[in-house]
Amino acid sequence: MNYLKSIAAIALPLSLLASPSHADNNRGFFAGAGVSAVNVDDSPAFDKANLWLGEVFGGYKFNPWIGGEVRYGMGLGEERLYLDEPFESAALAAGDEVLMDIEHYSGVYYRAEAVNQTGRFYALLGYADIEFTMKGSEVSHTLSEDDFSWGLGAGFILDPHLNLNFEYRNLVDVAEYRFTTITASLDYRF
Numbered sequence: 001m002n003y004l005k006s007i008a009a010i011a012l013p014l015s016l017l018a019s020p021s022h023a024d025n026n027r028g029f030f031a032g033a034g035v036s037a038v039n040v041d042d043s044p045a046f047d048k049a050n051l052w053l054g055e056v057f058g059g060y061k062f063n064p065w066i067g068g069e070v071r072y073g074m075g076l077g078e079e080r081l082y083l084d085e086p087f088e089s090a091a092l093a094a095g096d097e098v099l100m101d102i103e104h105y106s107g108v109y110y111r112a113e114a115v116n117q118t119g120r121f122y123a124l125l126g127y128a129d130i131e132f133t134m135k136g137s138e139v140s141h142t143l144s145e146d147d148f149s150w151g152l153g154a155g156f157i158l159d160p161h162l163n164l165n166f167e168y169r170n171l172v173d174v175a176e177y178r179f180t181t182i183t184a185s186l187d188y189r190f
Contacts, residue, residue: 030163
């Protein structure tokens, strides 16, 4: 399944619903929720994995250029993988079938935005931690990785308080794993 095409198919019709709004929702608290398609690659043990995350977030914007947010997400399913190399820390051999599942992730971000009357473009710079599980037929091993995280997004102002956002994030990029996401979310500006 091509997640990028799926998100684009949803994003285009919804972006046409975004009417020009004269709201000043550049300041104050905001909260939201979304769903992310996660791609995991750069692992020597397997080719790649495609997973789903549900996430919630909240933050505060002092002005368009100064703001921060926190995020928390949980996995929405498992991906079946076949190991190319042994996964020794979990006692799994090459050729074994495993299930990969994201337990949860959390992140803290600095958020800068460029805003006009119909939408916003934003950048995220921060730090994220992710915990995921590799399950074999007889063993289960939970791993945790953390690293610098960044992202770019575009949001459409649907009304004075509600925004529809689409973003790309490099969630965690460490030596053996690279988690990237494409996210669709809604946020409410108080």
